[in-house]
Amino acid sequence: MAYRPVKALIHLNALQQNLRQVKTFAPDSKVLAIIKSNGYGHGIERVAGQLTQADGYGVACIDEAIVLRQKGFLHPIVLLEGLFSEAELSIAIQHRLEFAVHSFLQLEWLKNSAIKTPLNIWLKLDTGMHRLGFQVHEIQNVIAELKALPAPVNIHLMSHFASADESEAFTQKQLSIFNQVAGNLKCPRSIANSAGVQRYPESHLDWVRPGIMLYGACATSETVPGLKPVMTLMSQIISLKWIEAGETVGYGQTWQASRRSLIAVVAIGYGDGYPRHAPSGTPVLIHGERMPLVGRVSMDMITVDVTDLAEKVTIGDEAILWGQGLPVDVIADACGTIGYELLCGVTQRVPRVEER
Numbered sequence: 001m002a003y004r005p006v007k008a009l010i011h012l013n014a015l016q017q018n019l020r021q022v023k024t025f026a027p028d029s030k031v032l033a034i035i036k037s038n039g040y041g042h043g044i045e046r047v048a049g050q051l052t053q054a055d056g057y058g059v060a061c062i063d064e065a066i067v068l069r070q071k072g073f074l075h076p077i078v079l080l081e082g083l084f085s086e087a088e089l090s091i092a093i094q095h096r097l098e099f100a101v102h103s104f105l106q107l108e109w110l111k112n113s114a115i116k117t118p119l120n121i122w123l124k125l126d127t128g129m130h131r132l133g134f135q136v137h138e139i140q141n142v143i144a145e146l147k148a149l150p151a152p153v154n155i156h157l158m159s160h161f162a163s164a165d166e167s168e169a170f171t172q173k174q175l176s177i178f179n180q181v182a183g184n185l186k187c188p189r190s191i192a193n194s195a196g197v198q199r200y201p202e203s204h205l206d207w208v209r210p211g212i213m214l215y216g217a218c219a220t221s222e223t224v225p226g227l228k229p230v231m232t233l234m235s236q237i238i239s240l241k242w243i244e245a246g247e248t249v250g251y252g253q254t255w256q257a258s259r260r261s262l263i264a265v266v267a268i269g270y271g272d273g274y275p276r277h278a279p280s281g282t283p284v285l286i287h288g289e290r291m292p293l294v295g296r297v298s299m300d301m302i303t304v305d306v307t308d309l310a311e312k313v314t315i316g317d318e319a320i321l322w323g324q325g326l327p328v329d330v331i332a333d334a335c336g337t338i339g340y341e342l343l344c345g346v347t348q349r350v351p352r353v354e355e356r
């Protein structure tokens with residue numbers, strides 16, 4: 001039982017609707033639903049349970065994959081960064097996991113093992129992001145080494161966009177490098193993240209890998225029709241008080257009232273994952289209206305100027321921090337970050353409450 005009023009409503013139907021939207025964008029591709037980082041903060045099992053129409057799940061580590069297997073999910077599960085240690089290989093095989101291979105060290109681990117179980121490998125090509133993956137000139141050798149393993153190896157070729165939400169020229173360059181390498185290989189190909197799904201149909205190829213759009217947030221600055229926010233983060237007003245013009249609110253006295261003002265305290269703070277760097281003016285939805293946050297965010301509380309709602313606000317009224325009616329991207333913009341960080345950052349103490 002949670003006695004504090006803060007909660008994250010999770011709109012289960014919105015997950016299914018957003019997956020349908022992915023399929024509308026990319027009707028001819030398989031969908032690897034990306035549910036790493038606890039399903040972008042929404043709860044990995046819960047999210048997987050709503051996305052059973054996806055063709056597979058992408059996670060960041062074996063622990064996330066094992067949770068899914070233990071709950072009975074039989075889908076293909078891909079470890080997007082592959083193995084972190086040699087010891088994980090037998091665990092991955094035991095749980096029938098597919099995994100990225102992005103480095104010569106990971107390749108060595110495969111060569112060291114005598115396993116003969118068929119392996120599904122997502123070979124990572126670096127097409128310009130310069131994070132994970134083999135260089136173009138290395139890839140043929142790596143493939144030869146994979147094919148020489150005692151285990152039969154089924155290879156997918158994968159790469160990742162650096163700027164699909166920002167630079168068209170760079171994205172096209174990455175795609176053309178990818179296509180050149182893939183052209184000779186005849187294996188399933190995958191490069192599109194959410195921004196690729198939304199903006200570059202020619203990048204869809206055999207598998208798309210949407211993450212953020214499944215949660216109804218945007219990878220791009222445009223809002224995408226047909227996507228519904230999955231999380232609504234909300235709490236309640238626990239105090240209301242009038243202050244005089246010239247008085248200040250909160251730690252460091254960073255905000256000063258320019259008029260006699262009604263200040264609401266809402267029970268949510270950075271201890272819940274509401275960003276401490278949210279500046280005065282960041283909107284909070286109360287009675288359907290966007291009211292400005294004022295002063296610094298505390299660990300368990302924020303303060304909001306509700307002078308313009310003075311006629312109707314009372315203690316116990318609901319305040320929405322983001323979600324339905326207030327896109328998380330609006331808050332992210334105000335805070336100089338991205339919706340991904342805010343969604344992943346909702347802390348453990350916030351109960352996730354499921355809604356249809």
Ligand SMILES: *Cc1c(COP(=O)(O)O)cnc(C)c1O
Nearest residue numbers: 034080193194209210211212219
């Ligand atoms: C996280 C991730 C994605 C999903 O990216 P979004 O921008 O959330 O759609 C796709 N591919 C890989 C390899 C990832 O790590």
